[in-house]
Amino acid sequence: MKPAPFEYAAPPTLDEALAILSENDPDEVKILAGGQSLMPLLNMRLARPELLLDLTRIDELGGVRALDSAVSIGALATKRDVEDSSLVRDRNPLFMESTVMIGHPQIRNRGTVGGSMVQADPAAEYPAVAVALGAELVARGPGGERVIEADDFFITYLTTSLEPGEILTEVRVPDLPAGTGWSIQEVARRHGDFAIVGAVAMLRLESGVCVDPRIVIFGASDRARRHPEAEALLAGERPSAALFESAGQAVAQSLEDPTDDVHASADYRRDLARVLCARTLSEAMERAEGSGA
Ligand SMILES: Cc1cc2nc3c(=O)[nH]c(=O)nc-3n(C[C@H](O)[C@H](O)[C@H](O)COP(=O)(O)OP(=O)(O)OC[C@H]3O[C@@H](n4cnc5c(N)ncnc54)[C@H](O)[C@@H]3O)c2cc1C
Incomplete structure (x- = not known):
């Protein structure tokens, strides 16, 4: 399909782009950047703006x-x-x-x-x-x-x-603070697909205990979220596989309303969140140990 007709503006400065936005009903304008998400929506006529404001000349x-x-x-x-x-x-x-x-x-x-x-x-x-x-x-x-x-x-x-x-x-x-171990891992059907579920973990080790642990789960619910209950389990504790498994359990329990769709059930996503939490924490710990901090 082809997009519905629209006006097109590609101003060379941010001030001009903002002026165009202020002169038009913002609900009728769509901003275009790389077009990788917007162009399919236009082509399928799921978005029908009166004006396409292209930022790529700025x-x-x-x-x-x-x-x-x-x-x-x-x-x-x-x-x-x-x-x-x-x-x-x-x-x-x-x-x-x-x-x-x-x-x-x-x-x-x-x-x-x-x-x-x-x-x-x-x-x-x-x-x-x-x-x-x-x-x-x-x-x-x-x-x-x-x-x-x-x-x-x-x-x-x-x-x-x-x-x-x-x-x-x-x-x-x-900047990643010195000594921070980190990890990002995801499960997707094919390389390059959006994640079914993913996890990000960060932590530092000071005197052998976890400091400033952070866990974010994405793909499992309406937005990427930190998991404070699991982070609290880790803070000040000596890292171990059992501790990371407990953090994974806490993440799985605290996931509110996991997404249930054609790609995966809510239960499967909850379990992936548990497994990926433990795996990313383990990799983050290895990196923190390897940093020499
Ligand atoms: C086959 C395929 C696989 C993909 N896989 C992944 C993946 O694994 N992970 C992933 O994260 N993404 C993936 N994407 C999406 C891709 O990363 C897009 O580039 C991204 O989602 C949108 O960036 P864009 O620059 O193309 O934005 P556009 O498509 O131009 O715009 C996207 C939205 O943001 C708005 N917008 C853009 N820039 C601004 C701005 N500066 N200010 C205000 N509003 C703005 C637009 O109006 C529109 O609503 C995939 C896309 C495709 C086609």
């Missing part, structure tokens, strides 16, 4: 740059830009690993970091690592600039706290 929204203790990734930077960034590789190997798990090279060549954040697919890797790392998402709109914590940005299925008329401009990904 150079100021691209690029990856160093901040004091974070990496700033422009919303229009592609996943390929991230893969090619030695800055991201050095300062945040978890974010790098999540990048190469996304889709296929063709998708990563065009799909943007900002597009994945705003799309807010519950099974997507970037929202999960953004929540685990405590990333900040920067938006510009009629009210000026807003900085939104990742945990407040992702609301539910395909829904964020971006206001109508706002454009996501930047994602600030904090």
